[in-house]
Amino acid sequence: MAQRDARVALRDYRAWRAQATREGKSVGFVATMGALHDGHLKLVRASLEENDYTVVSIFVNPAQFAPTEDLASYPRTVESDIAKLASISHPSGRKVDTAFVPSVKEMYPNGFTQVVADQIGAFVEVKGLSHQMEGGSRPTFFRGVATVVTKLFHIIQPDRTYFGQKDIQQCVVLRRLVSDLVFSHPPSPEHFRVIPTGRDPKDNLALSSRNAYLTPDSRKVAPVLYRALRAGQEVWEQSHWSDTDKQERIKKTLDTARAVVLEEVDRCKQDGKSVDLKLDYISLNHPKTLENVESLLADKGASAIDVSQGAILSGAALISQGNGGKVTRLIDNLLLGFKL
Ligand SMILES: Nc1ncnc2c1ncn2[C@@H]1O[C@H](COP(=O)(O)OP(=O)(O)OP(=O)(O)O)[C@@H](O)[C@H]1O
Numbered sequence: 001m002a003q004r005d006a007r008v009a010l011r012d013y014r015a016w017r018a019q020a021t022r023e024g025k026s027v028g029f030v031a032t033m034g035a036l037h038d039g040h041l042k043l044v045r046a047s048l049e050e051n052d053y054t055v056v057s058i059f060v061n062p063a064q065f066a067p068t069e070d071l072a073s074y075p076r077t078v079e080s081d082i083a084k085l086a087s088i089s090h091p092s093g094r095k096v097d098t099a100f101v102p103s104v105k106e107m108y109p110n111g112f113t114q115v116v117a118d119q120i121g122a123f124v125e126v127k128g129l130s131h132q133m134e135g136g137s138r139p140t141f142f143r144g145v146a147t148v149v150t151k152l153f154h155i156i157q158p159d160r161t162y163f164g165q166k167d168i169q170q171c172v173v174l175r176r177l178v179s180d181l182v183f184s185h186p187p188s189p190e191h192f193r194v195i196p197t198g199r200d201p202k203d204n205l206a207l208s209s210r211n212a213y214l215t216p217d218s219r220k221v222a223p224v225l226y227r228a229l230r231a232g233q234e235v236w237e238q239s240h241w242s243d244t245d246k247q248e249r250i251k252k253t254l255d256t257a258r259a260v261v262l263e264e265v266d267r268c269k270q271d272g273k274s275v276d277l278k279l280d281y282i283s284l285n286h287p288k289t290l291e292n293v294e295s296l297l298a299d300k301g302a303s304a305i306d307v308s309q310g311a312i313l314s315g316a317a318l319i320s321q322g323n324g325g326k327v328t329r330l331i332d333n334l335l336l337g338f339k340l
């Protein structure tokens with residue numbers, strides 16, 4: 001990787017970035033929490049394709065973890081991450097130039113607590129897009145993400161930035177962030193790239209750093225979330241639906257997807273392997289406003305719903321094995337009738 005030490009300090013990074021600007025070179029940026037897998041590497045390759053320079057950050061951001069979540073045990077594999085980054089090259093010969101691996105002190109110079117009520121200082125919130133879907137179960141998550149990504153964008157000053165569709169709500173929140181806040185050097189919304197979800201080719205499980213928590217038995221169960229979303233998608237895409245069937249189309253799509261997971265929940269209970277699967281949610285949301293289509297239907301009726309712009313079908317499930325076994329949060333989504 002690069003001619004310089006992969007892990008640059010903040011001050012050195014700023015000097016390097018100023019030089020890139022003077023040379024008129026573009027900088028692509030991939031933000032990660034490390035434990036890199038092929039999904040991350042898709043983002044890195046997309047950046048290498050489009051930019052003169054590529055920067056990857058590795059930072060397990062405490063602000064996006066609730067005190068009850070897995071901050072302490074989140075996989076940290078910096079040495080092998082850096083080796084993976086060094087092994088990738090674009091046909092043009094471009095390679096990752098910089099791995100930015102800051103400390104918590106560098107990112108939160110005035111200290112930090114995970115308890116939101118006790119926090120003092122500057123935090124960034126993206127209202128209206130952060131409380132549903134993942135935000136329903138992780139109410140302070142997007143505040144933590146928006147805060148750290150604001151800091152990272154200020155530091156890295158990317159021309160383009162690459163995020164994964166797997167975390168689709170994160171993409172919608174951050175696109176809105178760069179559109180609403182007038183940074184001196186933002187990646188503009190047009191330069192905010194969303195890369196399709198990388199999956200395990202054998203069963204379509206979305207790649208995720210937290211898949212490292214899965215046991216062999218729970219790994220076999222995990223692809224159920226994708227299968228459920230696909231079953232819902234098939235219903236949504238049936239050719240017979242007309243505009244007057246909106247209510248039934250929404251209900252049947254959600255019921256079908258939920259039933260696939262719930263059947264697997266029952267199967268797990270019966271098969272004696274002590275894999276515990278729980279459905280957190282399966283949700284249909286507007287692609288831009290993220291309004292919950294089912295709630296809108298209940299509150300305002302079918303006439304309030306416009307499916308012409310498509311919908312996001314997303315879900316989350318929790319899976320563990322054995323008493324006290326580590327819980328893995330699985331998330332996934334499919335785009336119904338629109339492209340990002
Ligand atoms: N399977 C994937 N395909 C494409 N991009 C992905 C995939 N998984 C993660 N990413 C993207 O990589 C970036 C960094 O994600 P992160 O480091 O949190 O990895 P992760 O695998 O999502 O981890 P976690 O298990 O914490 O959810 C994000 O933009 C995320 O959407």
Ligand SMILES: CC(C)(CO)[C@@H](O)C(=O)[O-]
Nearest residue numbers: 031032033061145148167
């Ligand atoms: C964007 C991000 C790196 C912020 O910590 C994280 O939420 C992630 O990896 O998706």
Ligand code: BAL
Nearest residue numbers: 033064065141167170
């Ligand atoms: N990719 C999302 C990071 C998180 O779950 O904290």
